Amino acid sequence: MHRKAGTLKELLPPWFTCVLLSIPFTVLILAVTQEHAPGIFLSIVQKAVAQDAMPVDVHFVVVLMLAFLLYVLLACIAGLVIGMLLNVVLRFIWRLAEH
Numbered sequence: 261m262h263r264k265a266g267t268l269k270e271l272l273p274p275w276f277t278c279v280l281l282s283i284p285f286t287v288l289i290l291a292v293t294q295e296h297a298p299g300i301f302l303s304i305v306q307k308a309v310a311q312d313a314m315p316v317d318v319h320f321v322v323v324l325m326l327a328f329l330l331y332v333l334l335a336c337i338a339g340l341v342i343g344m345l346l347n348v349v350l351r352f353i354w355r356l357a358e359h
Contacts, residue, residue, distance in 0.1 A: 274347060281350075282336075282343025289335045301327035 305323050 274351070277350075278340070278343050278347045280343075281346050282339040284339075285342040286336050286339025289338050290332070293335070297331050298328065301331055 302324065305320065305327055308323070309320055
């Protein structure tokens, strides 16, 4: 039985499957790097504070929070890239299977 070509796009939009596929990879990246990356950011912030490289008004906690948010943002970007690539490959395989 031949399926309609637009079935997958109508059922699941590409952006939805990309985000859906990226969530587990983002969590996995955060779980794998949780021991190393925050320590690296903390040491960078501590060195910056020790060298007085920051303005006087900026507090250590604010810089540490921004470094942590950067860490989470980088993990989200990496997860989205992996999810996007996987989405493209799976949709290509799906189209091949439809024909």
